[in-house]
Amino acid sequence: MREQELIQRLLDGDEAAYRQVVTDYHASMFYVARAIAGTAIADEIVQEAWLSVIKALPQFEGRSSLKTWILRIVSNNAKTRLRKESRHFSAGDAADLEVIGMPQARFSEDGHWAIPPARWNIESPDELLIRQELQACMQEAISKLPPIQQAVLSLRDMEGLSMQEICKVLTVSESNSRVLLHRARTKVFQAIEKFQGN
Amino acid sequence: MLSCKDINHLASDHIDQNLPFFTKLKVRLHLFLCKDCRNFIKQFQLSVDAIKQAKPTPVEVNLDDNAIERQVQTLIKAIRQSEHGSNK
Numbered sequence: 001m002r003e004q005e006l007i008q009r010l011l012d013g014d015e016a017a018y019r020q021v022v023t024d025y026h027a028s029m030f031y032v033a034r035a036i037a038g039t040a041i042a043d044e045i046v047q048e049a050w051l052s053v054i055k056a057l058p059q060f061e062g063r064s065s066l067k068t069w070i071l072r073i074v075s076n077n078a079k080t081r082l083r084k085e086s087r088h089f090s091a092g093d094a095a096d097l098e099v100i101g102m103p104q105a106r107f108s109e110d111g112h113w114a115i116p117p118a119r120w121n122i123e124s125p126d127e128l129l130i131r132q133e134l135q136a137c138m139q140e141a142i143s144k145l146p147p148i149q150q151a152v153l154s155l156r157d158m159e160g161l162s163m164q165e166i167c168k169v170l171t172v173s174e175s176n177s178r179v180l181l182h183r184a185r186t187k188v189f190q191a192i193e194k195f196q197g198n
Numbered sequence: 199m200l201s202c203k204d205i206n207h208l209a210s211d212h213i214d215q216n217l218p219f220f221t222k223l224k225v226r227l228h229l230f231l232c233k234d235c236r237n238f239i240k241q242f243q244l245s246v247d248a249i250k251q252a253k254p255t256p257v258e259v260n261l262d263d264n265a266i267e268r269q270v271q272t273l274i275k276a277i278r279q280s281e282h283g284s285n286k
Contacts, residue, residue: 013277018270026269050269051276101206111201116234117241125247135252142249157246158253163216182210189245 003066010057025067028159029074032169035151036078045081049074068161071169079171100179101186120196134195141191145184152177153184200228205235209242 009017029049034042052073060069108114122128129135142150151170155161163181167174200208205228211217212225229236 013274013281015270015274018273019266022266022269022273026266047272050273054273054276054280101203101209107201107203107206111203113202113234113238116202117238119237120241120244122241122244125244125251128244128248129252138249138252153249157249160250178211178216182207185210185242185246185249188249189242192245192248193241 004062007057007060007062007066021066021070025070028067028071028154031147031151031154032071032074033078035147035170036075037082039147041081042078045078046074049077052077064165067159068165068169071155071161075169075171100182102190117193118197120192122196128192134192137191137195138188141188142184145187148172149180149184149187152180153188156181157185200224202228202232202235202238205229205232206238209239210246212239213243213246 006017006020010021026046029046030042033045033049037045049070053070056073060066064072106113106115120128142153145153148170152166152172155166155169156163161169163174163177166172166177170177172180205212205225208217208221208225212222217225229239
């Protein structure tokens with residue numbers, strides 16, 4: 001369904017269209033709300049954001065995709081909520097002390113591999129995903145990521161947003177969002193590596 | 199010359215093709231010479247492709263059919279209420 005058609009059906013109150021957007025966007029909305037405002041009130045913010053979306057939809061001008069527009073509403077609602085509670089959002093707070101890539105112990109002092117990754121003998125992602133246990137392992141690794149890393153990974157690799165869109169939605173700098181993405185991907189890589197080694 | 203640790207830090211930007219021209223050349227030179235980093239980048243790319251393909255939803259996001267239906271009904275109810283309000 002084209003986006004314009006989807007928007008018209010949403011404006012008409014079409015249940016199937018709402019079912020589609022809830023299925024497609026709800027998880028990303030939750031990630032964004034949680035990354036900004038924390039787990040305790042994330043669900044509440046998503047509920048409020050849906051109502052804001054319904055109210056504002058007739059004014060949607062299509063300057064960004066519907067998804068990005070909805071995620072910005074979530075982001076604004078989450079920040080407003082934080083301001084009301086006299087808290088502030090800083091994406092870098094929790095992440096600054098973390099290493100950027102693989103752990104330091106994997107490298108020798110001259111920066112070359114001390115413990116290089118073992119070969120997986122796998123040529124395609126399908127071969128990785130054919131195993132249910134491995135999917136569960138990836139899911140667990142993603143669940144354990146700090147919320148801001150989970151949000152960046154989800155928006156970039158699962159939802160296909162550009163880095164510029166992610167920066168706008170989460171109000172992080174491009175360099176910070178790239179570091180967050182790399183940390184998140186590295187942790188999932190390490191989880192797969194550990195799984196392959198067992 | 200970049201070290202393996204540098205390649206490790208640049209891996210995401212390399213696979214997303216976000217590196218500046220000269221850094222890209224330096225990465226390519228290192229990968230040409232270093233078998234371990236070639237293997238690392240190949241497997242890193244595979245894991246990113248797997249994330250993109252599988253789109254795993256973490257357990258705390260409750261998106262079973264019932265949860266979706268409840269959310270949809272809440273939205274439809276809100277729309278009908280707002281229509282009812284504006285018709286008064």
